Amino acid sequence: MTGLGQARARSRYVCQECGCESVRWLGRCPECGSWNSLVEERLPPIRPGAGPGAATGGSVAQPLPLASVPALAGDRRGTGLADLDRVLGGGLVTGSLVLLGGDPGIGKSTLLLQVARHLAEAGERVLYVAGEESASQVKLRADRLGAIPESLFVLPETDLEAVLAAAERLAPALLVVDSIHTMVAPGLEGPPGSVAQVREGAAALMRLAKSRGLTTFLVGHINKEGALAGPKVLEHVVDVVLYLEGDRHHAFRLLRGVKNRFGPTSEVGVFAMGEAGLAPVPNPSELFLAERTAGVAGSVVVAGLEGSRPLLVEVQALLAGPVYGTPRRTATGVDHNRLALLLAVLERRAGLRLGNQDAYVKVAGGLRLDEPAADLGVVLALASAYRDRPVDPRTVVMGEVGLGGEVRAVARAEARLAEAARLGFRRCLLPERNRRALQGAGGVLELVGVGTVAEAVEAALTRC
Ligand code: TYD
Ligand code: MG
Numbered sequence: 001m002t003g004l005g006q007a008r009a010r011s012r013y014v015c016q017e018c019g020c021e022s023v024r025w026l027g028r029c030p031e032c033g034s035w036n037s038l039v040e041e042r043l044p045p046i047r048p049g050a051g052p053g054a055a056t057g058g059s060v061a062q063p064l065p066l067a068s069v070p071a072l073a074g075d076r077r078g079t080g081l082a083d084l085d086r087v088l089g090g091g092l093v094t095g096s097l098v099l100l101g102g103d104p105g106i107g108k109s110t111l112l113l114q115v116a117r118h119l120a121e122a123g124e125r126v127l128y129v130a131g132e133e134s135a136s137q138v139k140l141r142a143d144r145l146g147a148i149p150e151s152l153f154v155l156p157e158t159d160l161e162a163v164l165a166a167a168e169r170l171a172p173a174l175l176v177v178d179s180i181h182t183m184v185a186p187g188l189e190g191p192p193g194s195v196a197q198v199r200e201g202a203a204a205l206m207r208l209a210k211s212r213g214l215t216t217f218l219v220g221h222i223n224k225e226g227a228l229a230g231p232k233v234l235e236h237v238v239d240v241v242l243y244l245e246g247d248r249h250h251a252f253r254l255l256r257g258v259k260n261r262f263g264p265t266s267e268v269g270v271f272a273m274g275e276a277g278l279a280p281v282p283n284p285s286e287l288f289l290a291e292r293t294a295g296v297a298g299s300v301v302v303a304g305l306e307g308s309r310p311l312l313v314e315v316q317a318l319l320a321g322p323v324y325g326t327p328r329r330t331a332t333g334v335d336h337n338r339l340a341l342l343l344a345v346l347e348r349r350a351g352l353r354l355g356n357q358d359a360y361v362k363v364a365g366g367l368r369l370d371e372p373a374a375d376l377g378v379v380l381a382l383a384s385a386y387r388d389r390p391v392d393p394r395t396v397v398m399g400e401v402g403l404g405g406e407v408r409a410v411a412r413a414e415a416r417l418a419e420a421a422r423l424g425f426r427r428c429l430l431p432e433r434n435r436r437a438l439q440g441a442g443g444v445l446e447l448v449g450v451g452t453v454a455e456a457v458e459a460a461l462t463r464c
Helices: 082-088 108-121 135-145 160-170 195-212 232-237 284-289 336-349 372-387 413-422 432-438 453-462
Strands: 010-015 038-043 097-102 126-130 152-156 174-178 215-220 240-245 252-260 268-274 277-280 299-306 309-320 329-332 358-363 395-397 427-431 446-450
Touching: 010 195, 038 195, 082 240, 082 252, 082 268, 097 108, 097 195, 097 232, 108 126, 108 135, 108 152, 108 174, 108 215, 108 277, 126 135, 126 160, 135 152, 152 160, 160 195, 174 195, 195 215, 195 232, 252 284, 268 284, 284 309, 299 372, 299 413, 309 372, 309 413, 329 336, 336 358, 336 372, 336 453, 358 372, 372 395, 372 427, 372 453, 395 453, 413 427, 413 432, 427 432, 427 453, 432 446, 446 453
Parallel strands: 097 215, 097 240, 126 152, 126 174, 174 215, 299 395, 329 358, 395 427, 427 446
Antiparallel strands: 010 038, 240 252, 252 268, 268 277, 299 309, 309 358
């Protein structure tokens, strides 16, 4: 315990997982429940007479009439990648701070180097701060992407103050900090990536971005659970949070916005990682259906939606049995609990005896299907595998499945149908409610409305 000296050294204990603060050390974080995650941070001693006014150096901020504040919205610029612009809400807003998270090796540095090159090609100065790699490693990557413009600068540095000073001196139009988890503020305790360091780094870069109108990208690491590592404050401080996702063994990558102060978060960008970086995928459905072998039992095409974009994806199911003991249930790209629920619905509501079968479900291409509208596709893939009868390869499926075996309506059925028609599908199994609402407006598609899982199984497996 500290004594009662004048300038008492103060401490606080900060959870390295969620940023929760406590005045005492605790074995378990009261906020997020993680064990052994509280780390001591020493605070500067309180100087007598230092009040809240002293922190701002005596200057008092003046209120402004809101009507006189200049609008930001028009001040956007393209990044050279149309999908990234769309996810950002129509390009990069000048002076904004954008955080890009994603698994290691997924392509974060590649994506930002592409943006950096694009702006530099247009004659803007760009500063790329490499905290994780040497200048020559960045050069190696940049060489793969094409000729390197002259106004693209690299700074291999992890010292936050050196980074801020370099950015002030160079006055670039774009600053990329790769990554915020490697930045160290001198004079601050804690290793790089700790809550104190990340918080201070993000706050300092935010001040720079706002005071200089400097558009800034921060790369962030993500933890085992797939959330951005470190404090939640990081996400609160920045203007935009983007995630780059995908399966490292597949070429495609999805870019999602989870927070955006300047636009919607429903948009999704689709890219393919190739020899020269990330390239846009104009027809993602074609990519996901490219390797489909038509006429195989257990394969169903789902008319899904990623953000506001319709996307056709193949769901595959395989059953093996009978097995003795507890059967295996393995789901790739579909939530495990959702699979268990859908198997139970099939068993009880459609009379399929699946209780003694190992069940494997996989979404082709490494995509994740999280929306409920994919339920019917999973159910029919399982039913098709069970009966060992293929579903007609030119049929697409959409619908949410309830515990009563009912098939519930899905959002934006028309957009999904249009995508299916564009790719040459002929028939669509959809919730009866959606069919009625569409009043037969399926165009070239034959619309088959189904009210229950049992009806859907019959409609999908009898006619082919
Ligand atoms: P990288 O951008 O370093 O990922 P992150 O910054 O998210 O850790 O991407 C690394 C992977 O991308 C690596 O496996 C190599 C691959 N890659 C390509 O396939 N094509 C390319 O043109 C580039 C630059 C990288
Ligand atoms: Mg990287």
